[in-house]
Amino acid sequence: MNTGLYNPFKLFDFKGNKCFLTGLSTSEPIMINLLPQWLLDMAQLTGNEQIKLLDESVKSYNSLKVPCNEEVYLKNILPLENRIEKAFEEGYKEVSALQELDLFHWIGKLMYGFLYLEMQAAIRLKQLSGDGMNMSQGLMHKFANLHAMLQGMHTEVEFEEFKPWSIVVVPLEDQHTAFSFRDEINTLIFSLKFKDFGIVACLQDNGTNKRYHQEILSSIQDKHLSGQQFEEIAARFFYSAYLFNRLPEYNYLPVNGVVYIDQMPLRGMQNKPVFDEWEHKTYAQVLENFWKPWELTLFEIIKNPMQPVSFFEPSLLPDAG
Template identity: 70%
Template sequence: MNTAVYNPFKNFDFKNDKCFLSGDTFSSPLATVNVLPDWLLSMANLTGNEQIQLLDETIRTYKSLVVPCSAKVYDEFVSPLEDKIALAFGKGYEGVSALPEIDLFNWIGKLMYSFLYIEMQGAIRLQQLSGDGMNMSQGLMHKFGNLHTMLQSIYREVVLEDFTPWSIVVVPLENEETAFSFRDEINTLTFSLKFKGFGIVACLQDNGTNRRYHQDILKSISGKKLSEQQFEEIAARFFYSAYLFNRLPEYTIMPVDGVIYIDAMPLQGMQNKPLFDAWAHKTYGQVLENFWKPWGHTLFEIIKDPRAPMSYFDEPFLPATS
């Protein structure tokens, strides 16, 4: 039995001396991979000099965000994945909606883990993490480690035993010239992106629970093109419900003959409480205010009726409050 499943969180391997995906060490100068790939910057008409603020409050340009990768893993696996995503993005909603969800999961997961890799380096610099332990919760490390194990499917065979670890939603947008933008929340591993004529929302470690939680609104918008405000409203709901999701998914991980088999443990477990904490319209309104910032909606306006927050949908299908 092969028990070699690389977990960078065991030894805090964020020193640019190993491949960020495989853990391979380098016998030659490091190869680096842009977190935001060149094709995406080019397609979005970005220069790479655009700036982003990291959790340690440092300001970095897009093109300065890089992670180490072995040439073999990049050339044989990462690059073909990027080519597939680039081709789909070029076709807009038609192309992206036709992608297998595992490809979107791997691409989004690689993007988020790359940001996490860089954030971990910043935390180490600030001495928030140390080699023997840290101020990051064991639960978060466990969640991030599970994501990294699943991302091994980019370059080796990983079998998910009758479950999907993600909720991924792809919707068409009314404006087919929508400017590129994205947001992520590392603690909950939640991500959204809009570009051209499509929007994507993803929760990467929820076993599909957030998608089921919002099934009523998702069913009502199926096949309909959304305005940007409507897309951001959907994204806000997922980001908030991911925060309310109160389980840490557990998996049985079994490497056999070079293949990693992953089985999900029941989320309910021995607990009787619901999978989500109580939905609160006021807190949701605060999230929505941030997502609707380009349109200037204030919290007061959004929750003017505390029982029915503002919505761009005729039938909001909001979760019930306690």
Template identity: 50%
Template sequence: MWAQIYSPFERFNFSNNKCFLSGEPLNSEEEKIQVFPQWLMSRYSLEDKPFKLLDESMATYKDLKLPCTAAINEQFLEPLEIEIAAAFDAGYEAVKQLDELKLFQWAGKLLYGIIFNEIQSGIKLQHSQGEEFNMSQAIIHKFSHLHLMLQSLNLPIELDGFKPFSLVLFKVDNSEDIFGYRDEINTLTFSLRIKDFGLIICLQDNGANASYHQAALDKIKSQTLHPVQFEEVNARFFYSAYLFNRLPEYNILPVEDIIYIEAMPLRGTSTKPLFDDWVPKVYGQVLENFWKNWGFLLFEIIKKPEEPMSFLFDADGNTISAASIELPR
């Protein structure tokens, strides 16, 4: 008999008495893990820092937890955390050697943990107002497929000739002890800038965003970036993830004791491009948000409306060296 995939979105079970990953019942509601792993919180003193949820309520990083059986944690999650922590501690070169699937699983577990907490918070709020909790079918589609891919951690799942994600990693000339974390749960986009590297993952696009930015990535992939340059790449990915207009579909094929997951073509039967039109002014607004640390305002960024300001490329499309940028790190 093949391993059973757990689908929490079918019955919308987000209680604290079932393991988030396997659906197995817990021995007690105290059987939980941290969403942001303890090693990361300790390293950057995050435990008591505020974390704003979508309903505008405030939590702290240490408040965000996931119900998880001790067996799942000890067998699958802790070994992953140990490997990721060691690589992150060593920096860019060690992170570069990691299996991309493991980075995806690690980031995916973290982002799904935030989603889980957001859903729990939303259910409580709606019920307190005497209303049923509702979520759009498109969002359920994305979240449930992320959860499916996460089960490659604990089930014999084989991704058949595709990656469900785009992942880019850069060496970045960061200041010491920087902790730059961003996410966008509606587009399932994740970004982390620490130590001497920056990492961006679009968790549910089958590689489409990396392909979309391939020409730019080819020019800068071997460079060490200034933080303002990395945040520009970040803005490009977060904006294109918003423009991405497909919901990836998959075939699940159990064969003996292995579950094969096959990606359906993103184009499908639609003649519409995979991405909606890139609007420079809107991109400029995104960029302003990512460049807050340097104080750039929208009117500066879009002084030339069709050519927003860039620290990656000059007016002729040539790459700009990080060493030539005179801004604080």
């Protein structure tokens, strides 16, 4: 993939001695928190809260750090953090008014940061070779595309009449929702809820998941969602991201300091639909996990196999296969 941009997957560059975003070498890169201090403070978290990574290691929020070039941080990342902080401080009205590109960069930086740490851990535990040869080539390609697009934070990157993401921002009924987030690295999907807003983002689908769920999204436009409803929307996106069976391809054209990115047709030479068949039983298993705080069991959710429980009326679920 010749993008004209730094590609850490080319030499599997995750040793921690280069800027995670730009690849710029520095004798002492600064270490930046994946979950920024402003967010921990706003959410009234200590930073000692824990998260389990894919290698089963348990890390505190404060220990989740990646190396960054100081100039890149001060000139590019910090201004982005300031814009997101200001919007989060005000809540849904300002978050929904953010440029989607800013949300893409901020969420993408967070998810790629997690991926960077996972790569380091896998190499250290010899679960992954130092050159990445035992890593899925499809995943490596997907992650490299995301990283290339995130470099729009420090260099000029233009998307040619498309958005590589699906991002949904919704208002919540509970004005004081506690901060929490989910992510799934393999499918590059993320959800977050905080205060009076919720966000769901698919980072490498060219807007396809948002179109797939357009009927339910249109029906809830400007409606404040209950906690169960937000998690149901998130569960639908997490499941459809799993069903999404294409690996998006892009053309990169560096011209006079600008990298232009154009999408290739998702259908390609394949005749099958872009999404595998929706199965209510599998979806219900996803939903059970998202609804754990309300203690709804799989049996209750799928009591009617043709119509899983929904907190929307009508449910407007995709047709099952």
